[in-house]
Amino acid sequence: MVRGLTVLCWAVATPGLLWAAVRLLGVERGPLVQLLAFTPYVAGWSLLPVALSLALRRWWPAGVAAVAAVALIAVVAPRAFGGGSPAGGGGPTLRVLTANLLAGAGDAPTLVRLVRERQVDVLAVQEFTPEAAARLDASGLAELMPHRRLNPVAGTEGSGLYSRFPLTATGVRENPGGFTQAYGTLTAPGAAPATVESVHPAAPYSLGQLRAWERDLDAQPRATPGGPIRILAGDFNATLDHAPLRRLIASGYRDAADATGAGLAGTWGPYLPDQRHSSDRVPAIRRMAARITGDRIPPVTIDHVLVDRRVGVRDVSVLRLPGSDHRPVYAELALPRAELGG
Structure with a gap:
């Protein structure tokens, strides 16, 4: 005994x-x-x-x-608990929202309402489809955010970046794992220019995808502490406990949620049952996953807003988006003033 x-x-x-x-x-x-x-x-x-x-x-x-x-x-x-606001926290405000749309099934009116209520300046979307683009504009996003770099693709590979401010040096990056990432540089009034990218590396959903997952994360733009200000926002398919994401952050980023004490809020997990009101737009594989897993997967934090360490972080919230298995992440940032930008 x-x-x-x-x-x-x-x-x-x-x-x-x-x-x-x-x-x-x-x-x-x-x-x-x-x-x-x-x-x-x-x-x-x-x-x-x-x-x-x-x-x-x-x-x-x-x-x-x-x-x-x-x-x-x-x-x-x-x-x-958070780690306080990085240097530059007294500059102009930039409000960022990122949302994975679940192959375009995320509810467009809800997302546009969040943009309007939160006075979002830049919106990054993943799993962005042509149908989702049309629904967002029909719901009023065209008036709220006339500047954009979009790459809508049927399925899950699409990406989009919307902005209230003009975008320059825009483009679309294709990850080796297949997902795309829209990016562009914006200049908020009184602020230094900032390059924002809608991030979406491969998901490690099977052993065969692990190499693509790590390769995609290692290929993400590193921070440029002595150069342009960078903000990465999106579905990273990784938590702060994964080494590839920590390597990326170590290049000179901070996780906005971690900085404000919201770093344990789940952004993906038992949200598939929310699809009941938009099941016609949810991919069959996701509906099958919902039937198999139900609410049994504990939420994990794989959607992030990473900011250059010169950028202040004032607030972070994890919101709700019917029709998606992810929850949008909203971050209120403080950019360095124009005279301090690199």
Whole structure:
């Protein structure tokens, strides 16, 4: 009996330690890539092996479990508290909204209403289709955001960038994994020019896609601390616990949600049942996934707004968009003033 309890304590303490090692070393491979997205949940669970081992007076397992818990909580907890506004926080405001439209099925009137109510300056959309483009303009987006660089494609590969301000140096980048990314440079009144890109790397939904996923993330535009200001907004298909996204951020970005204490708000997960009012536009594969998974997938944070460290972050909200399995992310930013821009 005594030996069995010791084995039990080790059995519940060891997985947490291994998980912490993979996360801290950034060595996720194979199925670990998908699993690592749920690190915030594992961080909360990691306290249970500590309590169990202490209650049973198994000091070595308790020590190992405590090390794992401290490591996991240390990397996750700061997302709930924020890190203050980066330099440049007193400049002109830029309001950014990003939304994955689920192969064009996202509800256009709702998205346009969010743009109007939040006074959004730039909108980045992914899984953007010709039908979605038509519905958005019919719902009033053409008047609100007359400047755009659009690449609508049937299916999930399309991308779009809308703006209240004129766009220059626009283009569309095609990721090796197949998704496209619209981009352009805008200049808000009194602010330094900023290049905004609608980000959408490949999703790691199968083992065969992992190489494309990592390649697409590694190909994202790096920050240019001494040059043009960059903002990346979109569906990154990665959380802050994935090494490729952390490498990108380390080039000179900050995650806006992380900076304001909203970094644990889920943006993708058990939202497929919301499709009931637009099931005619939801791809068959997504409807099948809804029937199979229902609400059993815990929400994860894979939609982000990454900002140049010279950009201030005033507010971040995760909103709702019927018809999509993602939730839009709204970020209110403070750009450097024109005389301070690179």
